[in-house]
Amino acid sequence: MAVIKVKKTGEVIEGDENVRSFLNKQGVLYEHWDINKLPEHLRDKYVLTDEEKEEILATFKEEIEDLAARRGYKTWDIVTLSDATPNLDELLKKFEQVHIHTEDEVRAITAGHGIFIIKGDSETGYFDVELEAGDVISVPEGNPHYFTLMDDRQVVAVRLFIDPSGWVAHPYEEKEEVGQ
Numbered sequence: 001m002a003v004i005k006v007k008k009t010g011e012v013i014e015g016d017e018n019v020r021s022f023l024n025k026q027g028v029l030y031e032h033w034d035i036n037k038l039p040e041h042l043r044d045k046y047v048l049t050d051e052e053k054e055e056i057l058a059t060f061k062e063e064i065e066d067l068a069a070r071r072g073y074k075t076w077d078i079v080t081l082s083d084a085t086p087n088l089d090e091l092l093k094k095f096e097q098v099h100i101h102t103e104d105e106v107r108a109i110t111a112g113h114g115i116f117i118i119k120g121d122s123e124t125g126y127f128d129v130e131l132e133a134g135d136v137i138s139v140p141e142g143n144p145h146y147f148t149l150m151d152d153r154q155v156v157a158v159r160l161f162i163d164p165s166g167w168v169a170h171p172y173e174e175k176e177e178v179g180q
């Protein structure tokens with residue numbers, strides 16, 4: 001289950017209901033998929049063939065189609081990041097800049113971990129959402145954020161888009177301290 005850390009106050013929010021209600025208040029969708037559905041051989045695998053990617057998408061077909069129907073997403077794929085990814089450090093450096101998109105950033109983690117650092121309302125400020133397998137998040141369009149890996153430095157996630165060609169990172173000039 002996801003864990004939230006509010007940067008300004010150090011507050012930690014855990015537990016499905018607390019996490020969901022905090023994120024919903026911030027306009028961030030949070031859901032959970034049953035990761036036990038994933039076949040054993042795909043649970044901790046970070047270098048995937050096209051067939052294995054298809055197998056993950058087929059495993060969660062119902063969940064993906066349900067989310068897509070509710071939120072207007074039209075297409076989906078699998079993204080993987082690990083030490084096997086060429087230039088991982090360079091990529092992470094590029095990721096770790098606050099930016100916005102003109103559509104939602106939707107990720108369903110199926111293996112490993114990731115963190116979204118998201119700008120909340122003015123009272124809350126930036127907060128981390130630490131995600132593990134089964135966590136599903138949608139950062140709303142136009143909401144400043146960035147993504148990075150956790151200590152295990154590996155993740156597999158389903159991405160959903162309205163239009164992947166429109167899914168471009170626009171830098172966001174932050175005047176406040178994002179914090180650590």
Ligand SMILES: [Fe+2]
Pocket residue numbers: 099100101105145146147169
């Ligand atoms: Fe993004």
